[in-house]
Amino acid sequence: MSSKQSPLINILTARLPRQLAVQIYSEYEERMKEVIFILRNGERFTDLRDDVTTIELLLAMSIFHKRVISNLDAAVKFYRTVTWVYFCKINKYDYL
Secondary structure (H helix, E strand, C coil): CCCCCCCHHHHHHCCCCHHHHHHHHHHHHHHHHHHHHHHHHCHHHHHHHHHHHHHHHHHHHHHHHHHHHHHHHHHHHHHHHHHHHHHHHHCCCCCC
């Protein structure tokens, strides 16, 4: 990435709570170390050495999805389930 651009991981974590942002950034740093090691030492991945920026973007988005998006999705599903159960009990339906 050019020096004028902020890494995607910083953009994604900018407005998150500090504790979550630190967890995401730490995981990103550890995974990038692994990626760099594999790219340098793995013969099978020589074709990817020129695509480090793309790998960084994919890694940042996958960690963000795992830590933020999937948790929000689970919360929404839980809320819908609880709301439906509450609705059924109020209206005395025996759908459950």
